[in-house]
Amino acid sequence: MKFQNLKRLKTQECDENNGDFLQTKDIVAAFENLLPVVHRTPLNESATFNEMAGTRLYFKMENLQRTGSFKIRGALNKITNLTGDARKNGVIAASAGNHAQGVAFSATKQGLKAKIYMPEKTPLAKVLATKAYGAEVVLTGESFQEAYEAAVLDQQITGATFIHPFDDYEVMAGQGTIALEMIQQCADLDTVVIPVGGGGLIAGMACLLKNYDPKIRVIGVQSEGAPAAYNRFKGMGNSRLEHVSGIADGILVKETGQLTFPLISKYVDDVVTVSDEDIATAIIYMLEREKMFVEGAGAAAFAAVLSGKAGVSGKHVGIVVSGGNADLDKISHFKRLATAGKKKHRVVSL
Template identity: 45%
Template sequence: MLSFEDVLAAQDRVSETARHTPLDYSHTFSAMTGADLHLKHELFQRTGSFKVRGATNRIATLSPAEREAGVVTASAGNHAQGVALAATRIGVDSKIVMPEQAPVSKVKATRSYGGEVVLHGRDYDAAAERAHEIEREEGRTYVHAFDDERVMAGQGTIGLEIYEDLPSVETVVVPIGGGGLISGIATALKGKDEDIRVVGVQAEGASSVAESLQKGHRIERDSVETIADGIATRTVGEKTFEVIRERVDEVVTVSDSEIAVALTALLERSKTLTEGAGAVPLAAVTEEKFDYAEDETVVPALCGGNIDLNMLTNVIMRGLAETGRYLRIRTVLRDHPGALEELVTVLSREQVNIYAIEHERTNRDVAMNSAEVELDLETRGPDHVDHLLSALREAGYEVDVLV
């Protein structure tokens, strides 16, 4: 099993490529949660993710023959960039298989770091199958995204940095996909102080670890569905699962809606842009998915900032909707002059800002003398939404809430 000494040995190799990222106290989220909350900004890492640490440590330990043959890996995006950069820096050829629906920004970034990208399959696991085929066909060394002790050790250097910057840390909250990150961090922190609590977090749509721990063996989901694409794996690794069972204190899950709210809050209140997987630890804290004491020193590890801009738009709108800041409604108007103005008058009286109006007369589901209207509205919170809907219904409008 991965040892504390393995993480210590990785530190010098990793420091040649990876940055020591900031650990900052958050007034906003400390006030919101009651905890003494510090954010580990690993999203400011080179390539925008922690993955470069593990990739650097693994590739640095290749034999001369392995360097000559090159490496291959599979990744949803962040590991791909880490492998591409680490390999290019020491002159090793890299080939990376990514899911066909991988974010365009991550595909472009991987190529820009010098990696050859092959798009294959609907998710990470399908991409990994193709990568192993290439490994056999071309004699390359497979650099696993998480189930490798040297990769895990490289990721564990984050734990060493957290302890170095904040020795009083009591709880560290870490996202889980395949388990490499939390295995390394837990090993590092427990090696420093056994009393430090490590809490793992998965997205509900990719939550294999909690069930695996309950059953005592690894289980594999048939599919995954989450906005946190960086942790969208069907199962945890064999080696990482053993470390998680040994060293992780608790594993919880968060919904996509909760992830969206956390991501939006980080962007608005801390001016910090994370990807879905990066926001997962903060979501677990703000949604109180595990117990923590008032003033407990808690560190959510924000471990990735590579979000596709199309996804970002959707997530922001989802987060605003969940917090009552955005509302989409549908109603039916009598099709006569002034009907739309009457509706807008009600909205104006309730101090609602209108983003967009779609006016449809040809919908077969409404009467011929009526028109269907959909409106995108800016609102000020859940109470404002409730008051607005009541005002519209009192004015005689039948309203369907779409978002």
């Protein structure tokens, strides 16, 4: 029955949202568009983690994706669909790191110039990788928001095409291809846990998942230091933050997207937050037990499961490991945070 649902996705549409909408057929088209370039990342199980969590966990390893994160999916889908004048002056973007690499790689592959604005505290590894993929990098501001505002001003002067990291339907469609792969790899998923920054990843994935099977629970995870989507989803606190902080730099966004949030509101079942200690614990577990060094944003969904904050009780739980571009110099800091926070967890000690 579920695979019949999958076949229908080519022609099925999400409901209209404020006059705009994301179509599941666009996610399927993006999947076909990306096939020659992106990796079909594995959906891994771990007997150790299954025992710790008391349920079956399936890790979607986007840390093994080209450029080290899922972001290449949305960036490449957007850039390969550009035509005519949209290509003439190259592309410009703002990013905390992973989108930058995805845009740089995709633009170079398409023969386009790319200029990327990144926060001043972006990990050096992400800056160097972005330059290595062929982009010009400008470091500015405390967070993504300041880098974004600088990039928008530059775009207005140069006429380059802006590639938004999340608030764009073609970008969301590219990110939604992760969900399509996951249900092909495990047709019995009943819960999927997804990290949330601006919301492009969860919007695209939730649209696909809920149209595939409305009974699948979709849970978003934010950092306690950047809970804009959490606040807006729960109807509490500020939905536009003055400051953000934490070790999950990939999801430290001050404001949720205007296009992403209607999809989040419609299709996501819950949004939770995790602390830096929670995230660090997940990073260290992944490193020690699975020999995978993932970044803070990439560990956030697993952190929500480990800490019990996601409240998963399903038999087949998908966890999106969104990226692996971690800073090696911070391993000792992550270890200290994990040690300080391990007593909070209902799992075996480190």
